[in-house]
Amino acid sequence: MPNKSKIYMQKAIDLSIESVKNGGGPFGAVIVKNGEVIAQASNSVTQTNDPTAHAEVNAIRKATAKLKNFNLADCEIYSSCEPCPMCLGAIYWAGIGKLYFANNKTDAKDIGFDDSFIYEEIATPYAQRKVVTEQMMRPEAIKAFQMWNEKEDKIEY
Amino acid sequence: MPNKSKIYMQKAIDLSIESVKNGGGPFGAVIVKNGEVIAQASNSVTQTNDPTAHAEVNAIRKATAKLKNFNLADCEIYSSCEPCPMCLGAIYWAGIGKLYFANNKTDAKDIGFDDSFIYEEIATPYAQRKVVTEQMMRPEAIKAFQMWNEKEDKIEY
Numbered sequence: 001m002p003n004k005s006k007i008y009m010q011k012a013i014d015l016s017i018e019s020v021k022n023g024g025g026p027f028g029a030v031i032v033k034n035g036e037v038i039a040q041a042s043n044s045v046t047q048t049n050d051p052t053a054h055a056e057v058n059a060i061r062k063a064t065a066k067l068k069n070f071n072l073a074d075c076e077i078y079s080s081c082e083p084c085p086m087c088l089g090a091i092y093w094a095g096i097g098k099l100y101f102a103n104n105k106t107d108a109k110d111i112g113f114d115d116s117f118i119y120e121e122i123a124t125p126y127a128q129r130k131v132v133t134e135q136m137m138r139p140e141a142i143k144a145f146q147m148w149n150e151k152e153d154k155i156e157y
Numbered sequence: 158m159p160n161k162s163k164i165y166m167q168k169a170i171d172l173s174i175e176s177v178k179n180g181g182g183p184f185g186a187v188i189v190k191n192g193e194v195i196a197q198a199s200n201s202v203t204q205t206n207d208p209t210a211h212a213e214v215n216a217i218r219k220a221t222a223k224l225k226n227f228n229l230a231d232c233e234i235y236s237s238c239e240p241c242p243m244c245l246g247a248i249y250w251a252g253i254g255k256l257y258f259a260n261n262k263t264d265a266k267d268i269g270f271d272d273s274f275i276y277e278e279i280a281t282p283y284a285q286r287k288v289v290t291e292q293m294m295r296p297e298a299i300k301a302f303q304m305w306n307e308k309e310d311k312i313e314y
Contacts, residue, residue: 001291001293005293006293006294009293009294009297009298010294010297012298013294013297013298013300013301016298016301017300017301017304019301020301020304020305020308020311021304023311023312025305025314026301026302026304026305027301028301045227045250045314046227046312046314049221049222049224049225049226049227050218050221050222050227051217051221051227051228051229051247051250051251051252051314052209052214052217052218052247052250052251057209060208060209061207061209064206064207064208065206065207067206068206069206070202070203070206070207070208071208072208080298080301081298082283082292084246084250085242085243085245085246085279086242086243086244086245086246086247086249086250087243087246088242088243088275088278088279089241089242089243089244089246089272089275089279090208090209090243091288092243092274092275092278092288093202093208093209093241093243093275094208094209095208096288097288097289098288098289098290099288099289099290099291100290100291100292100293101290101291101292101293102292102293102294102295102297102298102299103295103298103299103301103302104292104295107295107299107302108302110302111302111305111306112313115246117249118245118246118249118250119279121245121249122242122245122246122276122279123280126239131248131249131253131254131255131256132254132255132256133255133256133257133258134158134256134257134258135239135257135258135259135261136158136162136163136166136257136258136259137163137166137167137170137259138259138260138261138264140166140167140170140259141166141169141170141173141237141238141259141260142259142260142264143170143174144170144173144174144176144177144183144184144185144237144260145183145260145264145265145267145268147174147177147178147183148177148182148183148268149268151177154177154180155180155203156269157182157202157203157208
């Protein structure tokens, strides 16, 4: 664990507490690169009417905007709570190599933020999911993938 | 499947094809409410330096901004490709009840977009994940959750 880990996590926790005071969800996150805090955010789902605006997603969007790079290699994320599957996905796509969290998903469930439905759905074959999920029109859609495959100047990510 | 499903999915596919032509990832998504397209988007990860800017997340953010509501109940999402775990999480948090997709995750893997690492990591206890993951400072962090629990005028989501 980096030397200043407790300082970074305390910042994430402070953001989560401020967020409750400001009417937002009780979550905060901080992103650190080379010992420097490059982004910090709290959950803003209800203030911005954006269900994807979890603290971790907000912090990732701020960090990548700041670095002008969609990859956050060599960064660490400190989250005041164990990330939900959406945020875990965002952390992995961003290429963040280290994750520290404080409250866990059971703590979150105890105050009404239950992501177990998402974990269960993700682990279920799509045809059996509670959210109706159907595949259609693959033959038409595969054209875009073929175009991507053949494109020589594409920016891979 | 709704009457006009093929029209909506063709729109998502058209967006994925246009996206490749414009230098973006080969993905498009459309959100429909009561038979009306309320949002459409393509992947813009590389153009906006935002690793969370998958077509589905972009479409959800547009739809909720348009409706001024963080919940997309009674909406359907048409995605040109099977959503990754991040996008599935976003779909569930948004309360979208129906998902239609065209290309599947194997098709995506075949052209370099492999989300199997994320599925594997999500299914692995955090202490055993490849991305270093540690819990710390729960006693300090739980305070925000207690504040949330006791807050009488909170906006739940």
